[in-house]
Amino acid sequence: xxxxxxxxxxxxxTFDSTPVVHSxxxxxxxxxxxxxxxxxxxxxxxxxxxxxxxxxxNASVQGERWLGDTNLANLTETxxxxxxxxxxxxxxxxxxxxxxxxxxxxxxxxxxLRLHQGLRGQAARERCKELLEQVKLPRPDELLDAWPxxxxxxxxxxxxxxxxxxxxxxxLIADEPTTALDVTVQQEILALLRExxxxxxxxxxxxxxxxxxVRRHADRICVMYQGRIQEIGPVEQVFQHPQSDYTKALLxxxxxxxxQAIEHTAPLLTARQLSVSFKRPKTGxxxxxxxxxxxxxxxxxxxxPGETLGxxxxxxxxxTTLAxxxxxxxxxxxxxTLGKDKLSALTGDALRRHRHRLQMVFQDPYGxxxxxxxxFDIVSEGLRFHYPHLTTEExxxxxxxxxxxxxxxxxxxxxxxxxxxxxxxxxIAVARAIILEPELxxxxxxxxxxxxxxxxxxxxxxxxxxxxxxxxYxxxxxxxAVVRAMAHRIMVLKDGEVxxxxxxxxxxxxxxxxxxxxxxxxxxxxH
Amino acid sequence: MxxxxxxxxxxxxxxxxxxxxxxxxRVSLWLFATLFILSxxxxxxxxxxPIIMQYDxxxxxxxxxxYPETEFDGFLPTRTDYLDPFVQQQIDDHGWAxxxxxxxxxxxxxxxxxxxxxxxPDSRHWLGTDDQxxxxxxxxxxxxxxxxxxxxxxxxxSLVVGVVVGGVQGYFGGKIxxxxxxxxxxxxxxxxxxxxxxxxxxxxxxxxxxxxxMLLFSWLGLVDIVRAEFLRARNLEYVRAAKAMGLPSRxxxxxxxxxxxMVATLTFIPFLFTGAIGTLTALxxxxxxxxxxxxxxxxxxxxxxxxxHAPWLGITAFMTLAIMLSLLVFIGExxxxxxxxxxxxxxxxxxxxxxxxx
Numbered sequence: 001x002x003x004x005x006x007x008x009x010x011x012x013x014t015f016d017s018t019p020v021v022h023s024x025x026x027x028x029x030x031x032x033x034x035x036x037x038x039x040x041x042x043x044x045x046x047x048x049x050x051x052x053x054x055x056x057x058n059a060s061v062q063g064e065r066w067l068g069d070t071n072l073a074n075l076t077e078t079x080x081x082x083x084x085x086x087x088x089x090x091x092x093x094x095x096x097x098x099x100x101x102x103x104x105x106x107x108x109x110x111x112x113l114r115l116h117q118g119l120r121g122q123a124a125r126e127r128c129k130e131l132l133e134q135v136k137l138p139r140p141d142e143l144l145d146a147w148p149x150x151x152x153x154x155x156x157x158x159x160x161x162x163x164x165x166x167x168x169x170x171x172l173i174a175d176e177p178t179t180a181l182d183v184t185v186q187q188e189i190l191a192l193l194r195e196x197x198x199x200x201x202x203x204x205x206x207x208x209x210x211x212x213x214v215r216r217h218a219d220r221i222c223v224m225y226q227g228r229i230q231e232i233g234p235v236e237q238v239f240q241h242p243q244s245d246y247t248k249a250l251l252x253x254x255x256x257x258x259x260q261a262i263e264h265t266a267p268l269l270t271a272r273q274l275s276v277s278f279k280r281p282k283t284g285x286x287x288x289x290x291x292x293x294x295x296x297x298x299x300x301x302x303x304x305p306g307e308t309l310g311x312x313x314x315x316x317x318x319x320t321t322l323a324x325x326x327x328x329x330x331x332x333x334x335x336x337t338l339g340k341d342k343l344s345a346l347t348g349d350a351l352r353r354h355r356h357r358l359q360m361v362f363q364d365p366y367g368x369x370x371x372x373x374x375x376f377d378i379v380s381e382g383l384r385f386h387y388p389h390l391t392t393e394e395x396x397x398x399x400x401x402x403x404x405x406x407x408x409x410x411x412x413x414x415x416x417x418x419x420x421x422x423x424x425x426x427x428i429a430v431a432r433a434i435i436l437e438p439e440l441x442x443x444x445x446x447x448x449x450x451x452x453x454x455x456x457x458x459x460x461x462x463x464x465x466x467x468x469x470x471x472x473y474x475x476x477x478x479x480x481a482v483v484r485a486m487a488h489r490i491m492v493l494k495d496g497e498v499x500x501x502x503x504x505x506x507x508x509x510x511x512x513x514x515x516x517x518x519x520x521x522x523x524x525x526x527h
Numbered sequence: 528m529x530x531x532x533x534x535x536x537x538x539x540x541x542x543x544x545x546x547x548x549x550x551x552x553r554v555s556l557w558l559f560a561t562l563f564i565l566s567x568x569x570x571x572x573x574x575x576x577p578i579i580m581q582y583d584x585x586x587x588x589x590x591x592x593x594y595p596e597t598e599f600d601g602f603l604p605t606r607t608d609y610l611d612p613f614v615q616q617q618i619d620d621h622g623w624a625x626x627x628x629x630x631x632x633x634x635x636x637x638x639x640x641x642x643x644x645x646x647x648p649d650s651r652h653w654l655g656t657d658d659q660x661x662x663x664x665x666x667x668x669x670x671x672x673x674x675x676x677x678x679x680x681x682x683x684x685s686l687v688v689g690v691v692v693g694g695v696q697g698y699f700g701g702k703i704x705x706x707x708x709x710x711x712x713x714x715x716x717x718x719x720x721x722x723x724x725x726x727x728x729x730x731x732x733x734x735x736x737x738x739x740x741m742l743l744f745s746w747l748g749l750v751d752i753v754r755a756e757f758l759r760a761r762n763l764e765y766v767r768a769a770k771a772m773g774l775p776s777r778x779x780x781x782x783x784x785x786x787x788x789m790v791a792t793l794t795f796i797p798f799l800f801t802g803a804i805g806t807l808t809a810l811x812x813x814x815x816x817x818x819x820x821x822x823x824x825x826x827x828x829x830x831x832x833x834x835x836h837a838p839w840l841g842i843t844a845f846m847t848l849a850i851m852l853s854l855l856v857f858i859g860e861x862x863x864x865x866x867x868x869x870x871x872x873x874x875x876x877x878x879x880x881x882x883x884x885x
Contacts, residue, residue: 327771355773368764372538372786381782382772432768 003068005030005203006051006171011063013043013050013227021047021227024063030170033197033204035218035235037211037250039451040422043227044207048173052088053080067171086116089164089202093176095156099148105132105159106144112166131162134199136192153315154185158192165196172197173205178213182314183478183522190217209451211250212524215239223247253452255459255485258505259308260467262488267302268472269326269358269440274299274334276318276325295321296496298334303440306466308473310487310504312480312519318496319476320363323442326474327360338440356386359433363445365425369417369432376413379403379432386436402435407461423454427461434465442474447482459485480523484508492516545865552861559854566672573629573665576609580624582617612639629653631662633669633822645830645837655839657830663840667847669822674851677738678803682796684742689749690785690792696750697757698780704754715747727815737816741806745799752795756788763787790866797859801852808848824848 004027013021021043028034036044050061051072065072067087075083084090092098100108109128113119119127125144132140135158148156157177164172174193178186194217197204208214214221215235222232223246230244242248277292296318303309313319325332328343328351336344338357346354362368369378380399383390390398400410406427417425426446433441443462447455459482465471477483483490484504491501492513500513508525511517547553571578576589582599589609596603599617607614610630618624631637631652637660640646644660654663696707723740726732732740760766761784769779810816811825812832819826824844831841 329767329770352773352775355771360768360771362764362768364764368768370765370769370783370786373782381769381774385772385774385778429768432772436772 004028004066005068006205007064007066008051009064011047011050011061011065013046013055014060014062016058019227020059021050024224024227024229026222026229026232028171028203028205030203031197031201032220033194033206033218035206035208035214035221036224037208037214037221038224039209039250039453041226042224044224045175047224048175048205048207052084052173054084082116085112085169086167087169088171088173089167089169091157091160091164091172091174091177093179095153095160095180098160099156101148103148104144105146105148105151108148109159109163109166112163116167127166128162131166132159134165134196135159135162137162153181154189157181157185157189161189161192161196165200165202168200170202171205172202173207175207176209177206179208179210184314184518186213187522193217211452216524223250249453253456255447255456255482257460257463257485259463259486259488260306262304262306265304268305268307268339269303269474270335270337271299271301271326272335272337274301274322274325274332274336276321276330276332294496296325296332299498301491301501303472303474305439305472306470307489308466308475308487310483310490311474311476311493312478312483312490313493314478314519316495317493319478319493320444321496322493323360323444323474323476327358327442353386356382356436357438358440358442359436359438360442360444361426361429361433361446364449365422365429366449368429369425371417374414374416375403375420375428378417378428379413379435382432382436398435399431402431405434405465406431421454422450423458426450426458430461430465434469434471437469438471440472440474442476444476445478446475448477448479455482462486480508480520481525484525492519542865546861549861549864551857552864555854555857555861559851559858562671562851562854563675566668566675569668569672570627570632572627573631573633573662573668574627575630575632575635577618577624577626580618581622583621610635610638629662629665629668631665633666634661634820635665636660637662645834645840647837648839654843655837657827657840658834658837663827663843666822666827667824667843670824670827671847671851673734673817673822674804674807674824677734677807678800680738681741681745681803682799684738685746685749685799686792686796688742689746690753690788692746693750693753694757694780694785694788697754698761698776698784700758700761704758708754711747711750715744717744719744723810723815731818732816733818734821737807737810741803745803748799749792749795752791753788756791757784760784760787794863794866797855797862801855801859804848804852804855 006026006028008027009025011021011024012019024047026034036048038044046055046059049055050059051065053061053072053075055061063073067083070083072083099105106125106128109131110119110124113124113127128144129140132143137143137155137158143151143155148159151159172193177193178189181189190213193204196202206214206218218235220233221235221238223230223238223244225246230246231238231242238247239251242251274296275294275298276296277294279292280290282289299322301309311319311322321330324330326336328336332344334344335342338354341354343351343354373381376396376399379402380395383395383398399413403410403413408424408427408431412420412424417428420428430446446462447458450458462473463486466473473486475483475486477486487504489502490504490507492499492507492515494515500507500511500516507516508520511520565572570590574590578590580587580589587594589607593606596605596607596614599607599614599621601607601614601617609615609618609624637652637656640656640660644656645658646652646656646660648655652662652664654667657663657666692707692711696704719741723732723737726736726740730736757780766779766783769783807816808823808825808828811823812829813825814829816825817823824847827840828844828848831837831844834840
């Protein structure tokens with residue numbers, strides 16, 4: 001075997017005397033993709049950034065690091081600058097923020113060329129155009145002069161890739177390059193990366209939490225847990241015969257099972273011709289008002305008691321807007337009826353009194369809990385408002401009971417949200433919603449910010465609550481594996497319109513619409 | 528329940544420790560607090576009446592009760608002038624009196640002066656007298672108290688009005704925001720100084736008049752900050768969660784949005800405070816401020832300007848203002864840093880390393 005491109009031996013990373021990565025050793029050959037897989041906090045990003053000295057000053061990195069014949073451990077800061085961006089290229093997770101919004105695309109790519117190759121003017125422009133063609137962006141001539149905000153997320157990520165490969169690096173580090181993108185776009189980007197890798201003979205370090213992606217796009221895989229390598233080996237070997245317990249748990253973490261079957265009764269929630277549109281601003285003082293932007297086209301649906309309706313779609317398809325319309329948090333047209341009450345006719349105080357009957361759990365477990373309130377106050381707030389006659393003891397009892405029901409110890413009532421992990425926070429958010437004993441719970445991507453193993457636990461909790469309380473769910477997700485484990489029926493949204501709906505398993509096994517088929521193909525559902 | 532809410536949140540505790548770690552701010556706060564608390568008891572420190580006295584075996588409290596001179600075997604049935612040599616002689620003969628450290632109040636004219644006023648500092652008048660023969664030390668003590676009290680009242684008032692107006696605009700947005708913004712823009716265009724000068728020509732502006740007029744305008748600076756914070760916070764998920772829970776707007780604003788806006792607002796307060804002191808001093812300096820005779824630092828500065836041959840007047844006014852404002856700016860800086868998350872992290876990194884070595 002030839003000399004490896006990248007050789008790391010016993011890498012230790014320490015933040016303020018707290019060790020984060022322990023004795024990490026790995027090698028990467030040219031033309032190979034090595035995936036580092038782990039859950040959040042496992043140290044996968046930190047080790048990649050630590051290899052190339054991109055960590056903040058309070059981190060210290062020890063261990064041998066070789067890039068080809070260069071000893072990375074002894075480089076000075078100026079020598080680093082000739083390595084990074086030149087021999088090592090980076091792609092980061094967030095395409096929305098990693099481009100400078102005040103520079104045109106061409107200038108941002110050109111900067112790397114100017115710094116490392118001294119290309120300027122027409123020569124740099126030609127090379128930029130060539131790079132944009134390589135990353136398969138349409139109309140490269142026009143895009144060179146586009147602003148970042150004019151591009152979609154996938155296009156921006158392609159620009160980022162063009163910047164990363166501008167100087168023909170020998171090593172490409174991709175840190176969750178597709179996590180912020182829709183599933184169908186993910187596939188295109190990963191195919192592009194693979195093609196570029198083969199074309200340039202680069203070594204690729206691919207960091208991801210998504211086992212499905214890794215399985216299809218990596219040659220070798222390195223599983224990390226709490227800063228230690230659990231297992232390293234060829235992809236098929238790790239997937240077929242996992243050695244460590246952690247890898248086995250990770251592989252088994254796909255949400256499974258099905259919700260309990262329901263009897264068909266009168267619907268709990270009925271939406272008729274529900275639609276949402278937003279006014280567009282006038283472009284000039286004397287211009288005519290442009291037609292409103294329709295976020296959700298008129299939709300009819302029903303949810304029975306104890307039933308879960310899954311809503312599936314990519315970003316921008318109007319899933320969250322639809323949920324807000326059901327919750328009456330945005331202005332909408334059409335009727336929403338809950339039980340016998342027509343919610344869409346109510347406003348102000350009258351609506352507020354009905355609010356405890358339908359509750360919502362939000363996507364971001366970090367943003368949905370007020371950081372300045374202890375858990376007890378967060379959970380009991382709605383209870384104290386809707387039932388002011390309850391005594392302090394009764395409230396405390398209800399809070400403890402609810403916390404117990406979502407699987408949290410009573411002792412956490414006095415603590416603040418920042419002391420909890422993402423999964424625990426989501427449990428607190430569920431507790432806050434169900435303490436009011438709602439009939440309908442709207443779940444807006446409740447699992448998408450969580451690790452797979454935590455997702456599985458939350459899905460189990462939600463199904464359990466549903467069975468015990470006869471709760472109805474409106475479950476929004478882009479993740480088909482989670483939807484399959486939760487929903488009785490699903491509704492596929494695209495650009496605010498329903499393209500397909502029906503019983504969950506039927507739609508997933510025999511999709512009718514082309515868009516649904518593409519979604520299901522991209523998701524690569526197992527079993 | 529009470530024990531839960533009385534517990535400081537970890538964020539507050541972290542900020543407190545960050546403030547404490549800033550030595551300059553901490554010392555300034557202590558100094559300023561000591562000076563202000565001392566000045567609250569100005570009547571016990573600088574007064575032209577004894578605090579307590581015994582005369583012919585009887586107790587007297589001249590500070591609280593006005594006694595006629597006949598009480599002390601004088602001739603006039605009017606209020607006793609305790610600085611009168613005759614009265615002092617009588618008290619010495621028939622009992623004793625406990626005097627404040629500085630036996631002059633802010634408007635006591637020293638009738639026993641042997642030198643023309645303004646008189647330079649000596650053991651009788653520690654900072655000299657002004658051009659009307661009043662003790663400068665006494666006037667500085669009372670003037671400091673008045674300035675700080677004025678600034679406190681003005682800051683508190685502006686805070687309430689500014690947060691309410693900015694909060695309503697930011698939280699509801701839309702038309703309310705649009706109309707409110709235009710109104711504040713027009714309102715902030717009114718010339719405050721001219722209004723005060725016009726006012727001074729037909730009423731005698733006292734403490735409350737000045738406070739009222741200034742309050743009409745001083746809240747404007749806060750509106751933009753509070754509005755921006757509320758605009759940002761109203762789309763946060765926990766605010767939407769509270770809405771979905773059915774809480775009324777006022778509760779959401781009070782419990783969920785305001786605590787977030789308070790960080791930006793609190794950072795602004797020290798500068799509002801120093802601004803209020805500066806404005807009051809400037810108005811007094813120009814003669815449009817507090818009524819004549821009131822103990823004011825601006826009036827002292829004006830006297831210093833008019834009596835260049837008596838430099839202790841100008842120097843005293845300058846030093847008092849400079850020290851007071853510097854202390855406030857240091858405290859403000861400390862507060863701002865304590866509320867800035869990046870500064871907190873830097874400070875925390877420091878002690879962490881120390882403990883490692885220990």
